[in-house]
Amino acid sequence: MDISSMRFPAALSVTELNQYIKDLLDLNPPLTDIYIKGEISNFKAHSSGHLYFTLKDEASALKCVMFRSAALGIGFRPENGMKVTAHGRISAFVRDGAYQLYADAMEPDGVGALYLAFEQLKKKLDGEGLFSADKKSPLPKIPSRVGVVTSPTGAAVRDIINVCQRRFPYAEVMVYPALVQGDGAVESVARGIEYFNRTNSCDVLIVGRGGGSIEDLWAFNSERVARSVFASRIPVISAVGHETDFTICDFVADRRAPTPSAAAELAVPDIYELKQKFNNIISRESMVLKKRFAYLKEHLSRLERSRTLTSPKNYVEDRRMQVLSLSQRLEAGGITFTEKKKAVLIKNTAALEALNPLAVLTRGYTAVFSQNMVVKSVKDVSVGQKIELRLADGKMDATVNEVDFNE
Numbered sequence: 001m002d003i004s005s006m007r008f009p010a011a012l013s014v015t016e017l018n019q020y021i022k023d024l025l026d027l028n029p030p031l032t033d034i035y036i037k038g039e040i041s042n043f044k045a046h047s048s049g050h051l052y053f054t055l056k057d058e059a060s061a062l063k064c065v066m067f068r069s070a071a072l073g074i075g076f077r078p079e080n081g082m083k084v085t086a087h088g089r090i091s092a093f094v095r096d097g098a099y100q101l102y103a104d105a106m107e108p109d110g111v112g113a114l115y116l117a118f119e120q121l122k123k124k125l126d127g128e129g130l131f132s133a134d135k136k137s138p139l140p141k142i143p144s145r146v147g148v149v150t151s152p153t154g155a156a157v158r159d160i161i162n163v164c165q166r167r168f169p170y171a172e173v174m175v176y177p178a179l180v181q182g183d184g185a186v187e188s189v190a191r192g193i194e195y196f197n198r199t200n201s202c203d204v205l206i207v208g209r210g211g212g213s214i215e216d217l218w219a220f221n222s223e224r225v226a227r228s229v230f231a232s233r234i235p236v237i238s239a240v241g242h243e244t245d246f247t248i249c250d251f252v253a254d255r256r257a258p259t260p261s262a263a264a265e266l267a268v269p270d271i272y273e274l275k276q277k278f279n280n281i282i283s284r285e286s287m288v289l290k291k292r293f294a295y296l297k298e299h300l301s302r303l304e305r306s307r308t309l310t311s312p313k314n315y316v317e318d319r320r321m322q323v324l325s326l327s328q329r330l331e332a333g334g335i336t337f338t339e340k341k342k343a344v345l346i347k348n349t350a351a352l353e354a355l356n357p358l359a360v361l362t363r364g365y366t367a368v369f370s371q372n373m374v375v376k377s378v379k380d381v382s383v384g385q386k387i388e389l390r391l392a393d394g395k396m397d398a399t400v401n402e403v404d405f406n407e
Contacts, residue, residue, distance in 0.1 A: 022092035031090040040082045063100040070104045076117035083109040114214050118221050130230045136254040137235040140203045145172045146267050147202030149192035152177035156210045156260035163264035171268050180209040185219035190228040197232050206263045208239030217241050220249040229253055239263030378403050
């Protein structure tokens, strides 16, 4: 057959073919609402907020994309190796001629998305030190104002107010009405915490609500609320849910209460217990003062019985005799001291006198000086030189007429 003579019918362009395939996929109902289960690989979070990844099993792989609007609602951060179930539609990308899953929802396979998001945020904040015990502030002993961030219509706020009024009616309870679940709850709770800190209008802050499902409590598992609690200068008591419910807010707060009522008990003291403590302090101080007064009274009685007050004349005479005795001892000691020093002085004077060169002159000797220097040898003078002769009772001037040397 001569291929060169064959005539082909009108051909489709690549784009037309890819578009045709895309239309077939888009019009196939099972592919427009489909769930796919697999393991995430090649995960990439784009700066735009879009997520790109591949779902794979033991034999095949499927490219997937999740746009930013859908990614914001999944509640957890996908990671490579994570097994998930994704929902979306299968369609083709005309430019590349490749089909992929356009995912609009996703959750971990075998574990709830909310629970996974909770564990991921908990690990992150713990690593940043938001749960550290040394970052927590002590609660005030006797607060005058208690701030409450909760729903104004729920049972939690009534329980807190009732407990505070019963235990310590002197404390003012200030309620910031906040949404505690649903859309806007996260921002509402965070704004309440920030309001009390900005206005510095309370001494201790209770943040919470009654119990519920993990979805109902989810506002208190948000990073926004957690960081507001951590940044609070006012000590925060977290009172979210019931005793078995734990939230991120519980871990960050300065104290955690199992219920709103328990939070109120932590926030304010019991007035009857305070009165009992004050009475105990008064009793102890009164006993201390009584013992002190008894001691001082006994000491005063001893002073009244002393000879100083009962016989002052005899006391003065006794002291006079002591003064006389001390004076005599002082005088005797002074004499003895002076005699010892005098003897030492005489001894030292005699020693110095024996060493005095002028004392030799009294025995008829003469000392010869020349220009105030002692002449020790005839070599130290010359004929015609003036010299000075010192005797015991005076001195004479002389002139050297002759110098003789001993042979």
